Amino acid sequence: MAEAGHNSGVAADELKEFARRIVRLEDDKKEAVAEFNEDLKTVRAEAKSRGYDTKILTKAIQLSRLDAEDRTMLDLYCGALNVFD
Known part of the structure; x- marks a missing residue:
């Protein structure tokens, strides 16, 4: 220095x-x-x-930005946790 x-x-x-x-x-x-x-x-x-529910809108935007691999993992986890049942 x-x-x-x-x-x-x-x-x-x-x-x-x-x-x-x-x-x-x-x-x-x-x-x-x-x-x-x-x-x-x-x-x-x-x-x-x-x-519009802006909290849900924000979540929907986040989901729309997922790549295919992350979307597949999310679907797998949601199915295992019965998220949408």
Whole structure:
């Protein structure tokens, strides 16, 4: 590891610029996540206002995303546990 004071001014400036860019991107990400969460909340509220059970809707979406192998295992477990009987 280099000792303090042995970095050229150019390297220090470059490092500071990388740090500024990373901080800016992290801040942008926080804003984007907050906006995404607000949009998701809005859509769920709209579905709920139209009479849909959003908890069940969320589960249905999760199930629709299962790949074939996971779906087969889920069917096997549900059958063994008499989930839908």
